[in-house]
Amino acid sequence: MRRIGMPEIFEELEPLGVVLEYSFFENARESRHHDLQAIDAHLTHADQPAACLPDRTQWHLDNHGVSALLQISPRPLNYDQFLGSYCDPKDQMLILRGSGEVAGGTTLQDPRYDMIGERKIKSWGQSPPDLHDPGEYAYAFAQPPYGLRGSRAEAVRLFRKTTEILLPDWDDAVIHDWSGDDLSKVDGYFDSGMEWWGVFLFTIFQPSIERLIVISGSTTD
Secondary structure, three states, X not given: OEEXXXXXXXXXXXXXXXXXXXXXXXXXXXXHHHHHHHHHHHHHOOOOOOOOOOOOOOOOOOHHHHHHHHOOOOEEEOHHHHHOOOEEOOOOEEEOOOEEEEOOOEEEEXXXXXXXXXXXXXXXXXXXXXXXXXXXXXXXHHOOOOOOOOOHHHHHXXXXXXXXXXXXXXXXXXXXXXXXXXXXXXXXXXXXXXXXXXXXXXXXXXXXXXXXXEEEEEOOO
């Protein structure tokens, strides 16, 4: 298994304000061992995965982080669970959870982005998903603490385009959710997200092309 470059469209996410990080690996297998190797390389921004031997001499993470990572039992997710409650899985339209008022005096609750259009939000109330809720990738993508830059239409376009790359054959993909309280013991990267926004760590294995993807998110205001 070796790290490969991200598809170019993912380079458009940071300017939009998306705080998630992505790593891509080829020649992967569906195995916990390869998931662990990829997560280790991803979190440490290593050029390539290490051997990750049981004696812990070949990991990029420190011994404390390795021990914590090995204790995590990831949750398998289906397509709907991975996308979560901030997206309509039928057409991958983003949803703004909560309720409030938009320009023009209209009051909305849990509207799809295509219902809001580009109208300005005058007031809005919402709570982030519980830290222990499975999945919620769409929330992590579209709801950073200070919001996304650019139009809602652009956010939807990039969400759909990148999700198509992550899950080209979603019924065949193997998705695991490694998120939870224990991630703060794995790497200091996750400390900020533990404050309130959330911490996210997913692996996606694409069997047809032997590609493994790691996605992580952690931030605060």
